[in-house]
Amino acid sequence: MSTKTPAAPAKAPTAKHSQKEPRLPNPSSKKLFRTVEPYIWIAPSIILMAIFIVTPIFKVFQLSMSKVTRAGQLKGFNNFENFTKVLKSPAFSLVLKNTIVWTIAVVIISTVLGFILALILNNKFHGRKIARAIVVFPWATTLVIQASVWNFIINKDYGTLNTLLMKFGLISAPVNWTPNPTAYFAWEIACGIFVTIPFVTFCVLSGLQSIDSSYYEAATVDGAGYFQKLFNITLPLVKSSLTVSTVLNIIYVFNSFPIIWTMTKGDPANRTDTLVTYLYKLAFYNGKQGEASAVSVIGFIILLMCASVYMVYTLRKGDDDL
Amino acid sequence: MKKILATVLASAMVLALAACGGGGGGTSTPATSNPATSNPGASVPSTSGEKIPIKVIAAEYGQNTKQWWADFQSDFNGSHDNIDLTVETVSWNDIYTVVNARIANNDAPDILNIDVFADYQADDLLLPAKDFVSDETYAKMYPAFLEQSNIDGTVWAIPDLASARAMYYNKDILDAAGVEVPTTWDELKAACEKIKAYDSSIYPWGIDMTTDEGQAAFAYYIWNNGSDFTDASGNWILNDPKNVEAIEYAISLYKDGYTNTDPATETRYMLQDLFGAGKLAMVIGPNSIPTYIADNYAKAETPEEEQINYAFAAIPTNGSNPSVSAGVMDRFMCFDNGHSDEKLEAIKQFFDFFYEDERYSEWVLMEGFLPATSAGGEIVAASDPSMAPWVDIVGSCKFYPTAKAEWADVKQGVINVEQQALLGGNVQELLDNLQAEIAG
Structure with missing residues (x-):
């Protein structure tokens, strides 16, 4: 192309x-x-x-755009039938809504938390290097393992969260942490945030370290407070790092498959499905590869629009800010 | 100009990242990497031009499958000078993608060992079983099993092994709660109530309605309510009143608090773990459960006093309906790659060799499955007394209607119905909608 x-x-x-x-x-x-x-x-x-x-x-x-048999053979152009079938399916709007909630929640919350964490790690303190190494761990671990561990933690019957709370005497009987699909989805979002924070932190941290300390010294001399410095010096100068991490995260999180697949497989009844898990099920469980590809194309177009906004924005500002 | 450049760059970025994201456009990509699972050395072409090559793709059932096929390959090639057999074992996760990619690239295997066949048959890719199996070997199979691969009067695939289901129960829990082994739905509900009263931390009954195997739960309840997926002439009857009644009964067990916490996300493996840990009193499961539980105990070095005391019985039914066990069967099929007569003869020799009674019973026992031939059944039953009742069960159990082209849609459809019902949906309405969707 x-x-x-x-x-x-x-x-x-x-x-x-x-x-x-x-x-x-x-x-x-x-x-x-x-x-x-x-x-x-x-x-x-x-x-x-x-x-x-x-x-x-x-x-x-x-x-x-083709009729695809279950055995994967192409039987010619089928007049966008795959797209109309997908768009007509009642599950699709639910899945699209889930995808948007999933992407926005994970990206926004992980960006805020990652930014705060980067500010903390940018300070000089004992054990800073160790702390930075620890922050990488969630990022360095396979997502499938992460999701399995989270599933294990929140499990009602043998989960560590219940065991811990019972040991501390905070609860007397095991609590069902996933009483409904919304709760399960919230846990998946929490897991998504946990694994995304390190990426944001390191993007922002690299931006923070490139800021000349003389700006802060000058501001201090002029009597600026912590928040004035944060909003008038730090934020404008790390804005480009934040933009890059946010756009990349939107694409990564939107396309993220392992967390949801490992924790719920999109069950029950598509309540925790996102576009990617939904299209996987369509392709490999229902044998509808044509429709699955249509979902994939729809996801691609959505991402293309997001990325275009970013590209237009950055090009308008000139390459210096990238 | 900048806007055009921006769009071009944005497309490039999304393309690159979508590809990195893994799964974004996954329908075609895995094929390039998956053949890595193939048998090392299996892809080396024969050095002698005279030999007839036979390519087999086989599903990897467990840890022993790969080695078994490697030994089989060398035994077969050793005793058949004119044939060069290569067997690739592929994991269940990848096998459909691998096979579809091979078909798309005009490189279909000669012989495939997998569970489904109707999709390949619908595309006219297969040969009738009679063309690639000798009469002698064909006669060894249980006729009921061959019937499962019959479309319009022609059998397209032959069974390689089977598994069957029964109800497992924890004897100690049932004894302590003063409960007899339930045989009917009413008895089952009463037993659940007593077990719950005896110890509220124990789940009386296990249900798996997940994407993994929710169709099995559907089958257990409708078959034991005297109904089925289709009527006698093969038409779908998903919203039959008896089916509605059966699913409503299963959902009522969940709503009354007698089942595991979340049947929509707890797979059968989680249920087997709960059962093995003594937290679940009764569950319907495959004949491989004893092996599964014993392996887990061995791995965790569970002391004997913590191991459960259990047995299995027929699946409870509604009233006087006969108890029906659910069978699962896998198959061999032969792709129509324009084989010469010599090649078909070589393929027949392959199957004769595979189904030789001794070798075949080894194959079945290797991963703890059940045989699909009567002679194999006798040998298995004689060699392992614990398998004997299962050999009887498997001869009479029901199978999913996998020969019907709509099966994949029905399978996902009934799972969706169950999950919607668990969330409070109306079973009658849901099944009516599914029936309308499937039967058109």
């Missing part, structure tokens, strides 16, 4: 000119080489992207 375009001019001149380069006497060849050189450098990544990213995505678009 679009990423492929620069590759075309790059291919033909590549071999010819790169070998001649050391013996280029005339300036026009040199100029041509200069023009072509960047494309040569990016050609390998473009080719890799074309093979491993663009081709599968193209395939999903193709599947979404």
Whole structure:
């Protein structure tokens, strides 16, 4: 698709000119080489992207518009029937709502908490390095393991949360922490937040460390308080890091599969499904690969809109702020 | 201009991240990585051009499957000079994707060992069983099992093994609560009430209505209410009054507080764990439960006094209906890859070799399953007395209507109905809607 375009001019001149380069006497060849050189450098990544990213995505678009048998055979264009079926299904609006709640809740809460944590870790204190290492742990652990552990913690029958509270004498009998689908979904969101915080923290921390301390010194001399410094110096200067982490998180969280799949598989009755778990079930449990691809394409379009807003915003401001 | 550039960059970013996100566009991607699970060395082509190659994809049932097939492959190739057999074992998680990708790339296996077959048959990809199995081997199978792979009078696949279900109960809990083993639904409810009164921390009855296996719960209750998924002529009757009654009964057990906390998210494995830990009094489960519980005890080094004392009995039924056990069966099928006569002959030799009585009973016992041939049944029953009652059960149990093309939709549909009902939905309405959706 679009990423492929620069590759075309790059291919033909590549071999010819790169070998001649050391013996280029005339300036026009040199100029041509200069023009072509960047494309040569990016050609390998473009080719890799074309093979491993663009081709599968193209395939999903193709599947979404075709009649696909349960055995995975394509039986031709079916007039967007996959899309109409998906959009008509009563489960889809529920799943879309869940996806939006899931993405917004996880991204916003983890960004706020991650930002606060970054501010704390940016202070000088004993054991700061250890504290920073500990913050990485949730990020460094596989999501499936994380989700299994959370499931184990909140389990009514043998969960550690109940055991702990009973040991402290705070409760006398095991509490069912997931009495309804909403409660289960809230726990999944909590798990999502927990694993997302480290990413935000480290994005913000890198921004914080690049702020020159002289700004703060000057502000202190002028009599600025903690919150004045936070809102007038820190926030504007880490804004670009925060924007990057937020946009990446929106895409990651929106597409996140393991937490929900491990904890509930979207059960009961799609109440905890997001688009990704829903399309997985459609494809591999119901054998409806065409409809699953249509859901995938819808998710892609939603993300594309989010990312476009970000790109327009950053390009308008110029590259310096990126 | 900037806006166009922005859109282009945004697409590139979403494409890249969606691909990294894992699962975003997953319908086609896993195929490239999954064949890694194949048998090492199995993909090496035969050095002699004379040999007839046979490619098999087999489901990985457990830890012993891979080694069993590796041994089988070397035994078979050792005794058949003109055939080059390669067997790939693929985990259940990946097998459907692997097979679909292979079909899409015109590289379908010659022989496939999996649970479903109707989808492949619907695409005209399979050969009739009679074409790839010798008469002698074909005659060994239980006829009732072969019937499960019959579409329009032709049998398209042959059974490789089966498992059956029964009700397991914790003897100590039932004794302590003063309860006889229930045989009817009324007795079951009364037993649950007594167990609950005896110790409220014990769950009297286990139900799994999860995406994993919710269709099994549906089958247990409707079959034991004298009903079925389809009528005698094969039409779907999902909203039959008896089916509504059966599911309402199952849901009432949950609403009365007699079941595990959350049947919609607690899988059968969680129930088996609860049962093994003595926290669940009764549960319907497969014949492999004793192996499962014994393995868990061995792993956790559970002292003998903490191990449960249990037995199994027929699944309770409504009134005087006969008790029906649910059977699950897997199959072998042969893809129509334009085989020559020699190749078909070689495939027949493969099945003759596989179903040789001794070898076949080893295969079945390897992962604790039940045989699909009468001779295999006799050997299994003789070699392991604990399996003998199961061999009887499996000969008479009912199976899901997997030969019908709508089965995948029905399976997910009934799970959805159960889960909606658990949340307070009206069973009659839900089943009416499902019936309308399936039967069109």
